[in-house]
Amino acid sequence: MEAYGYHAPVLPDETVSLLVTGPGIYIDGTLGGGGHSLLILRRLGETGGLGRSLLVGIDQDTNALDEASRKLVEFQGSSMFVRGNFSTVGDVARSAGEGPGRGLPVMGILLDLGVSSFQIDTPERGFSYLRNGPLDMRMDPDGPVTAADIVNGYEEKALASLFRRYGEEPLGGRIARALVAARGAGRISTTGELAALVKGACPRKDLAVKTLSRVYQALRIEVNDELGVLEEALEEGFEALSPGGRMAVISYHSLEDRIVKRFFASKAAEDWGPKGVALREPLAPAKAIQVTRKAVTATQEEIDRNPRSRSARLRVVQKL
Numbered sequence: 001m002e003a004y005g006y007h008a009p010v011l012p013d014e015t016v017s018l019l020v021t022g023p024g025i026y027i028d029g030t031l032g033g034g035g036h037s038l039l040i041l042r043r044l045g046e047t048g049g050l051g052r053s054l055l056v057g058i059d060q061d062t063n064a065l066d067e068a069s070r071k072l073v074e075f076q077g078s079s080m081f082v083r084g085n086f087s088t089v090g091d092v093a094r095s096a097g098e099g100p101g102r103g104l105p106v107m108g109i110l111l112d113l114g115v116s117s118f119q120i121d122t123p124e125r126g127f128s129y130l131r132n133g134p135l136d137m138r139m140d141p142d143g144p145v146t147a148a149d150i151v152n153g154y155e156e157k158a159l160a161s162l163f164r165r166y167g168e169e170p171l172g173g174r175i176a177r178a179l180v181a182a183r184g185a186g187r188i189s190t191t192g193e194l195a196a197l198v199k200g201a202c203p204r205k206d207l208a209v210k211t212l213s214r215v216y217q218a219l220r221i222e223v224n225d226e227l228g229v230l231e232e233a234l235e236e237g238f239e240a241l242s243p244g245g246r247m248a249v250i251s252y253h254s255l256e257d258r259i260v261k262r263f264f265a266s267k268a269a270e271d272w273g274p275k276g277v278a279l280r281e282p283l284a285p286a287k288a289i290q291v292t293r294k295a296v297t298a299t300q301e302e303i304d305r306n307p308r309s310r311s312a313r314l315r316v317v318q319k320l
């Protein structure tokens with residue numbers, strides 16, 4: 001069994017079997033520690049396609065790029081790394097196809113959303129309410145907005161709506177009120193301070209952990225514009241795929257999964273025009289087939305080994 005100190009890839013076998021269909025360009029838009037990329041390259045090697053393939057790894061976090069380039073060193077000739085946001089996956093695919101992957105079809109794009117275990121476990125990154133650190137939460141350490149900017153800068157109404165919309169947190173209004181009141185005594189600047197304030201605003205202390213994780217989720221989504229960049233990446237990535245190419249997305253909460261599910265369903269649907277108009281054939285054929293009818297989830301054995309996989313949902317689509 002592989003040792004994964006930085007981050008253990010979720011649904012590893014399922015992802016690789018459903019994504020890799022033959023040689024070509026594979027883009028891992030969420031490189032992280034390179035766990036999935038390594039497995040993709042190995043699969044290409046086992047099936048004799050490595051010489052006609054290129055793995056392009058994207059991450060906005062330089063720590064991830066350093067870790068992955070160490071892990072994939074044996075595949076140096078078949079891989080390249082790009083620091084950036086996966087919302088630019090279309091441009092990345094084009095430059096790969098014009099450069100080192102000239103002439104190769106784009107056969108696969110993977111997005112394994114969210115943060116890595118390394119990012120969560122590093123207190124200085126400010127992602128976890130369990131580890132005290134600066135209230136940061138930027139996946140791109142040079143990004144323009146931190147969680148502290150939001151917690152200290154947004155008006156009460158905007159904070160409340162953020163917690164409800166991105167955290168689906170029923171106590172959003174109450175928590176926003178408590179944070180704005182606390183700001184009177186000085187800036188809220190650490191994850192520990194925020195956690196204490198959120199807990200203090202929860203009437204049922206036994207439910208405070210759920211509220212904490214929903215509030216932290218909402219802030220992280222806002223800091224990194226996670227839903228906006230996902231929508232862009234789905235459109236751009238699908239466009240960049242060659243016919244027969246596949247896109248696989250692993251999401252970890254319902255807001256992300258809903259976006260992926262709807263996007264894949266829209267590509268797999270024929271266009272029959274407005275309701276009530278009887279046509280003999282569709283205005284436009286389906287552009288894709290859904291490789292996974294239902295989301296693939298982790299086995300109990302994987303959840304026991306890697307609790308992070310508990311909420312993972314993998315969906316895969318193939319371009320026609």
Ligand SMILES: C[S@@+](CC[C@H](N)C(=O)[O-])C[C@H]1O[C@@H](n2cnc3c(N)ncnc32)[C@H](O)[C@@H]1O
Nearest residue numbers: 009030032033034035036059060085086112115
């Ligand atoms: C869940 S981890 C991926 C782990 C990886 N699959 C592995 O096996 O090691 C997500 C990674 O994607 C990166 N990431 C998340 N959103 C991103 C975005 N919009 N653009 C670029 N990188 C992103 C994070 O910095 C993090 O390193």
